[in-house]
Amino acid sequence: xxxxxxxxxxxxxxxxxxxxxxxxxxxxxxxxxxxxxxxxxxxxxxxxxxxxxxxxxxxxxxxxxxxxxxxxxxxxxxxxxxxxxxxxxxxxxxxxxxxxxxxxxxxxxxxxxxxxxxxxxxxxxxxxxxxxxxxxxxxxxxxxxxxxxxxxxxxxxxxxxxxxxxxxxxxxxxxxxxxxxxxxxxxxxxxxxxxxxxxxxxxxxxxxxxxxxxxxxxxxxxxxxxxxxxxxxxxxxxxxxxxxxxxxxxxxxxxxxxxxxxxxxxxxxxxxxxxxxxxxxxxxxxxxxxxxxxxxxxxxxxxxxxxxxxx
Amino acid sequence: xxxxxxxxxxxxxxxxxxxxxxxxxxxxxxxxxxxxxxxxxxxxxxxxxxxxxxxxxxxxxxxxxxxxxxxxxxxxxxxxxxxxxxxxxxxxxxxxxxxxxxxxxxxxxxxxxxxxxxxxxxxxxxxxxxxxxxxxxxxxxxxxxxxxxxxxxxxxxxxxxxxxxxxxxxxxxxxxxxxxxxxxxxxxxxxxxxxxxxxxxxxxxxxxxxxxxxxxxxxxxxxxxxxxxxxxxxxxxxxxxxxxxxxxxxxxxxxxxxxxxxxxxxxxxxxxxxxxxxxxxxxxxxxxxxxxxxxxxxxxxxxxxxxxxxx
Numbered sequence: 001x002x003x004x005x006x007x008x009x010x011x012x013x014x015x016x017x018x019x020x021x022x023x024x025x026x027x028x029x030x031x032x033x034x035x036x037x038x039x040x041x042x043x044x045x046x047x048x049x050x051x052x053x054x055x056x057x058x059x060x061x062x063x064x065x066x067x068x069x070x071x072x073x074x075x076x077x078x079x080x081x082x083x084x085x086x087x088x089x090x091x092x093x094x095x096x097x098x099x100x101x102x103x104x105x106x107x108x109x110x111x112x113x114x115x116x117x118x119x120x121x122x123x124x125x126x127x128x129x130x131x132x133x134x135x136x137x138x139x140x141x142x143x144x145x146x147x148x149x150x151x152x153x154x155x156x157x158x159x160x161x162x163x164x165x166x167x168x169x170x171x172x173x174x175x176x177x178x179x180x181x182x183x184x185x186x187x188x189x190x191x192x193x194x195x196x197x198x199x200x201x202x203x204x205x206x207x208x209x210x211x212x213x214x215x216x217x218x219x220x221x222x223x224x225x226x227x228x229x230x231x232x233x234x235x236x237x238x239x240x241x242x243x244x245x246x247x248x249x250x251x252x253x254x255x256x257x258x259x260x261x262x263x264x265x266x267x268x269x270x271x272x273x274x275x276x277x278x279x280x281x282x283x284x285x286x287x288x289x290x291x292x293x294x295x296x297x298x299x300x301x302x303x304x305x306x307x308x309x310x311x
Numbered sequence: 312x313x314x315x316x317x318x319x320x321x322x323x324x325x326x327x328x329x330x331x332x333x334x335x336x337x338x339x340x341x342x343x344x345x346x347x348x349x350x351x352x353x354x355x356x357x358x359x360x361x362x363x364x365x366x367x368x369x370x371x372x373x374x375x376x377x378x379x380x381x382x383x384x385x386x387x388x389x390x391x392x393x394x395x396x397x398x399x400x401x402x403x404x405x406x407x408x409x410x411x412x413x414x415x416x417x418x419x420x421x422x423x424x425x426x427x428x429x430x431x432x433x434x435x436x437x438x439x440x441x442x443x444x445x446x447x448x449x450x451x452x453x454x455x456x457x458x459x460x461x462x463x464x465x466x467x468x469x470x471x472x473x474x475x476x477x478x479x480x481x482x483x484x485x486x487x488x489x490x491x492x493x494x495x496x497x498x499x500x501x502x503x504x505x506x507x508x509x510x511x512x513x514x515x516x517x518x519x520x521x522x523x524x525x526x527x528x529x530x531x532x533x534x535x536x537x538x539x540x541x542x543x544x545x546x547x548x549x550x551x552x553x554x555x556x557x558x559x560x561x562x563x564x565x566x567x568x569x570x571x572x573x574x575x576x577x578x579x580x581x582x583x584x585x586x587x588x589x590x591x592x593x594x595x596x597x598x599x600x601x602x603x604x605x606x607x608x609x610x611x612x613x614x615x616x617x618x619x620x621x622x
Binding site for chain 1: 429
């Protein structure tokens, strides 16, 4: 079986002007994830590498370029999970570190816990020698402008507010399967513009933002976090695969069922243990890309599926 | 249909000397939950009232009497969920408030969010006029003694450590169904003795600690939090009911499957929308009780099921 790395750059009402940067970014993430495989890395190395690229890219709402809370601060969530033994690590509401996904991985590898929050996550980062950035280092002008627009136009976290916020929604995530059928998932986000201080999202929650189980596959989600948590989107997709659905059908059906029941949008990417791909979103757009063999596939519009040779 | 209120007082290696207080406590919780129904309250009122009783009772690891982290501090998690529309609220790593479950309910009712963490949860509590207790108010001598034992004997969060910690594990939770088949779930915990600062548990995670959906039923879980999160125990039980299992069989099968796969113990309580009861635990003991009609049922040992007339 050929290994697969599949990424998303966030579901949302992405403005036309941001489409090229999102597509370039998801392709770069796939390249980094695949390079990790080629260097002999595991599925965890692949998903972490892919997510780090998007965290560092201000075109995405994670790491540098994250949206800001009501106080103008970046507070990030991330999770990572391995399908072989259900090992997992996550952080929530963490500040002033470049790569929340790598801290989540350290929680998995260096602690008896799954999830560390806020001051605890930062304390752990310091103990692990992760560089702590000066406050405000991750805040971009775009994120501050989105907050101003939110305060001016958005009275609540509605789709209208999201549009006024220049589409500044969109978590990043990656799923991977290796030649032996081992899977992993990783997801990272800055959350949603104008969120309350300390708001924690689906992205740090196993079964909502990320899930991986070698018996079935791996999932990473994006979209309206509160809605994704109420529906346990990642775990629902896995359970649909357990009930016999393909990765593709399980992903489409779950996103549609969530949107029908709770009237909010989301997206998800899925790989099965056999390398099947599932990609679905109920938002206007979601940037995604994957590499399998020597081809890179990508898209951002509904129904769009481009192909090109890998570099 | 008769309404049901069903509670647990935590799965674990509960010492013999603590059994009477646990049983008295779960009965008191059921009484408070049922009284909420009798006063015309909703399922949410019932589960909140039941959990508050156990938070206030030092016989349980939630609210006053919570276990402490490595720094000797109480940091609490709680979640509440309504089955009719999947509304939910939760807090994680919150300090210095008496009833985390009531703060979780306020998150559900007064914010656009589901989960607030740490400083954000405390800030919200202050904004809502919840009394902030002097630091250390929730810390009992028993909790500090358990921490000393943990530091002396426990090198990691093993079952041996739990025994040395005098069985100081055990979240509290409640599920309820009303005469119309509406369900709700609520769960609250102090976590696990000697946890790292900022460690967040399954109890604040929808799909792990709590889940409620009027299409199927409601679940509250207890036990080794990291393991429960990896397995999404509450959501797995709900999905087993969706696949046709009874509340009882879904609960038993899920707890057994989790324990078989991940080699840690847990417990869960479930009510279906039709008032079926599910109670299971793979730990040595779990205190539980429920009231249906004029009978109160309770137990704490494997296979124990007592019945008495309601007061």
